[in-house]
Amino acid sequence: MSEQHEDRAWQSAREEDGHSVARAVAFLQLIGDEEAAERAGRVENPNEYHPKHNPDGHDLEVCPVCGFETFCVRSLDTFGRIGIGQCLVCTYIRSSRTADDEGFSEHLAWLGDKD
Ligand SMILES: [Zn+2]
16 A cells, blocks of 8 residues: 555544544433433443353443443454444444554564564
8 A cells, every 4th residue: 555545544543533532522422421420330241252152252342432331342453452343322433444453553662662
């Protein structure tokens, strides 16, 4: 891939994530803080780890948009750092492209920290 191409892919992943954040924020405003907190309290992890029944499961993560621990991770990015999935309260979706992008940044930071 040419550098220009990569830049564009990165840009569109960012834009896509921006749209997803904007949708989630609008949804939170629609349901209100109280309802969001209530939903967060009721959330059950549909992808909970179980050694036998769901060995590929993941714990819920803190959602970067609403701040509740309700982000359902379906899988991890290429570097195994960033969860791909959707928040069960605000509906924020982190796509694999966004996760890869964030995972790559974290990976670089981690490489930088090593020495
Ligand atoms: Zn959320």
